[in-house]
Amino acid sequence: MTTRSESSRPRTLAEKVWDDHLVVKGEDGSPDLLYIDLHLVHEVTSPQAFDGLRLAGRPVRRPDLTIATEDHNTPTLDIDKPIADLTSRTQIDTLRKNAAEFGIRLHSLGDVEQGIVHVVGPQLGLTMPGITVVCGDSHTSTHGAFGAMAFGIGTSEVEHVLATQTLPLKPFKTMAITVEGTLRPGVTAKDIILAVIAKIGTGGGQGYVLEYRGSAIRSLSMDGRMTVCNMSIEAGARAGMVAPDQTTYDYLEGRAHAPKGADWDAAVEYWNTLATDDDAAFDAEVFLDANELEPFVTWGTNPGQGVSLSESIPDPSLIIDPNERASAERALEYMDLEAGTPLKDVHVDAVFMGSCTNSRIEDLRAFASIIKGQKKADGVRVMVVPGSARVRIEAEAEGIDKIVTEFGAEWRFAGCSMCLGMNPDQLAPGERCASTSNRNFEGRQGKGGRTHLVSPLVAAATAIRGTLSSPWDLENAGVPSAPEGVHA
Amino acid sequence: MEKVSTVTGVAMPLKRSNVDTDQIIPAVFLKRVTKTGFDDALFYAWRQDPEFVLNRPEFTGARILFAGSDFGTGSSREHAVWALRDYGFDAVLSPRFGDIFRGNSGKQGLLTGEISEDAMEKIWAIIDARPGIEASIDLVAKTARIGDLTVPFEIDDYTRWRLLEGLDDIGLTLRDEAQITQFEGRRESWRPRTLPVQQVAGE
Numbered sequence: 001m002t003t004r005s006e007s008s009r010p011r012t013l014a015e016k017v018w019d020d021h022l023v024v025k026g027e028d029g030s031p032d033l034l035y036i037d038l039h040l041v042h043e044v045t046s047p048q049a050f051d052g053l054r055l056a057g058r059p060v061r062r063p064d065l066t067i068a069t070e071d072h073n074t075p076t077l078d079i080d081k082p083i084a085d086l087t088s089r090t091q092i093d094t095l096r097k098n099a100a101e102f103g104i105r106l107h108s109l110g111d112v113e114q115g116i117v118h119v120v121g122p123q124l125g126l127t128m129p130g131i132t133v134v135c136g137d138s139h140t141s142t143h144g145a146f147g148a149m150a151f152g153i154g155t156s157e158v159e160h161v162l163a164t165q166t167l168p169l170k171p172f173k174t175m176a177i178t179v180e181g182t183l184r185p186g187v188t189a190k191d192i193i194l195a196v197i198a199k200i201g202t203g204g205g206q207g208y209v210l211e212y213r214g215s216a217i218r219s220l221s222m223d224g225r226m227t228v229c230n231m232s233i234e235a236g237a238r239a240g241m242v243a244p245d246q247t248t249y250d251y252l253e254g255r256a257h258a259p260k261g262a263d264w265d266a267a268v269e270y271w272n273t274l275a276t277d278d279d280a281a282f283d284a285e286v287f288l289d290a291n292e293l294e295p296f297v298t299w300g301t302n303p304g305q306g307v308s309l310s311e312s313i314p315d316p317s318l319i320i321d322p323n324e325r326a327s328a329e330r331a332l333e334y335m336d337l338e339a340g341t342p343l344k345d346v347h348v349d350a351v352f353m354g355s356c357t358n359s360r361i362e363d364l365r366a367f368a369s370i371i372k373g374q375k376k377a378d379g380v381r382v383m384v385v386p387g388s389a390r391v392r393i394e395a396e397a398e399g400i401d402k403i404v405t406e407f408g409a410e411w412r413f414a415g416c417s418m419c420l421g422m423n424p425d426q427l428a429p430g431e432r433c434a435s436t437s438n439r440n441f442e443g444r445q446g447k448g449g450r451t452h453l454v455s456p457l458v459a460a461a462t463a464i465r466g467t468l469s470s471p472w473d474l475e476n477a478g479v480p481s482a483p484e485g486v487h488a
Numbered sequence: 489m490e491k492v493s494t495v496t497g498v499a500m501p502l503k504r505s506n507v508d509t510d511q512i513i514p515a516v517f518l519k520r521v522t523k524t525g526f527d528d529a530l531f532y533a534w535r536q537d538p539e540f541v542l543n544r545p546e547f548t549g550a551r552i553l554f555a556g557s558d559f560g561t562g563s564s565r566e567h568a569v570w571a572l573r574d575y576g577f578d579a580v581l582s583p584r585f586g587d588i589f590r591g592n593s594g595k596q597g598l599l600t601g602e603i604s605e606d607a608m609e610k611i612w613a614i615i616d617a618r619p620g621i622e623a624s625i626d627l628v629a630k631t632a633r634i635g636d637l638t639v640p641f642e643i644d645d646y647t648r649w650r651l652l653e654g655l656d657d658i659g660l661t662l663r664d665e666a667q668i669t670q671f672e673g674r675r676e677s678w679r680p681r682t683l684p685v686q687q688v689a690g691e
């Protein structure tokens with residue numbers, strides 16, 4: 001029997017994973033000490049953590065549970081040349097030195113396993129159900145798609161995990177997000193999560209671990225579930241999770257680090273016990289009807305400011321909450337948009353297809369399926385950035401690179417790229433971008449840049465038409481047209 | 489982390505309130521990759537003024553900062569504490585602190601104590617009369633002494649205990665190391681490994 005804590009109390013998925021990682025139970029309001037199964041490291045949030053270890057003369061406790069990759073600062077062009085920006089280069093060089101000194105496995109630029117940390121972990125089979133995963137990065141919630149408890153931590157916590165492989169944590173509350181129904185063709189995981197955030201707000205998940213449930217979530221692929229869990233943090237939640245099932249096991253089995261043989265059997269037996277008990281209670285519940293969902297887009301400067309693409313830009317004066325109204329007014333000013341304008345009339349200057357939200361192979365396939373045989377709109381810059389070197393290779397084997405370049409778009413090397421513009425991939429001031437990433441904050445993709453968060457399908461349709469568009473707006477791309485009753 | 493029970497050294501006045509962490513250390517220094525060497529970044533903007541208290545020779549080598557109310561508000565950057573430590577400060581007293589800054593300080597061995605506004609005015613007056621005078625902080629008794637004046641200060645018991653014991657977060661956790669090792673002993677073999685598994689005796 002692999003389960004450690006026997007409990008008769010009905011528990012949620014999150015509570016089960018938590019309980020099975022308790023090293024020390026906190027008393028009198030002090031935090032629990034949890035064991036960390038997997039620690040992912042990248043160049044931006046790790047330098048001072050390693051420096052702290054060095055100053056205190058401490059080793060990394062478990063290099064064999066730690067893995068590093070270069071992603072935030074890496075260029076996506078000319079990757080064999082030295083990195084021009086000094087800060088970027090220093091961070092990368094520092095990670096290389098630290099990894100060598102402390103014995104940590106590192107996938108550097110040019111390595112076949114290099115890529116965005118949240119794409120690399122699952123792809124190697126390191127991310128699996130029932131484990132705890134941390135990384136000095138808020139989008140660590142991505143890994144929850146496997147039924148892992150995964151959350152972002154700060155630099156001093158990175159140091160703490162390096163030194164002790166544990167983290168003192170106060171228990172979270174749990175929230176069920178139930179999405180029932182069937183997504184219409186053209187509607188994707190990204191639209192689900194954008195709709196969830198628009199519904200509960202960017203602070204709605206604060207203090208919670210979200211568990212995504214319901215038939216619409218069950219029928220998502222692993223790549224889709226990762227997209228959903230990735231953006232849990234944008235609703236303010238610490239983590240998002242999906243209970244493991246056959247889809248999870250099929251994705252994992254045979255991957256480099258997935259359990260093998262008897263270990264696999266033992267693991268699956270345990271993983272099958274993880275799903276939330278029928279009579280377990282959540283601290284909060286939210287419902288969403290998948291049948292009703294349309295392609296979604298954000299109009300403002302936080303991920304909660306989104307609506308269906310068929311709608312118009314909302315009128316801030318109709319918002320009752322004074323803070324939200326002020327925030328909407330400010331957002332429209334920054335975005336240079338006017339209330340009442342149909343979103344489909346909004347022209348873009350750029351399309352970014354990438355980021356840990358949407359840069360896995362299925363995302364690229366979805367994007368390619370729409371643009372295949374088409375030409376991009378004049379004057380629109382289109383950049384396609386695979387999430388990892390391996391995704392890039394896989395896509396090239398399928399001819400996706402050719403579809404992308406024939407379309408008139410740029411086919412780049414792997415990394416975070418224009419998701420946050422730490423490398424040279426940035427928007428110019430005033431430029432407007434339809435982006436498959438996760439944050440539309442002011443200046444996120446470059447100073448003065450304006451971001452509309454969208455799915456890969458919407459990104460593709462927008463790249464073709466030059467205005468925010470859904471695949472339903474395209475006539476001859478071999479794509480689904482607007483379902484009946486929907487105003488395309 | 490070193491144990492702290494008393495701090496004695498030159499007292500520096502900072503007669504400003506609402507000193508946020510961006511003033512303690514501007515964002516541009518966040519790009520650095522080390523945890524030390526931030527002494528030149530402390531109060532960077534204000535230091536450009538030759539009259540600023542940090543530039544006055546009487547206060548060279550100061551170890552105790554007497555600051556106005558609401559010290560360390562704003563962004564959560566831990567660099568603010570590193571910069572104060574690197575400059576040589578072992579203690580900051582103020583009528584009130586930003587919460588996160590105060591939490592970060594306790595973890596990095598920087599003593600922060602709250603004293604009344606009234607006491608602060610008196611201390612400033614003493615320093616004005618005798619610039620370069622030393623002060624002494626007694627963490628056990630929770631008092632600050634300067635010249636003939638002794639005032640009590642507030643610090644929460646937990647932080648005080650940690651400072652007296654010299655325990656940073658990691659040190660605290662490592663007190664439970666035996667339990668961590670026990671936990672590791674019962675971890676299942678299917679759980680992920682990033683490196684080729686080495687046969688370690690006993691595992």
Ligand code: SF4
Nearest residue numbers: 139355356416419420
């Ligand atoms: S792709 Fe964007 S959100 Fe994801 S890890 Fe990189 S910078 Fe962060």
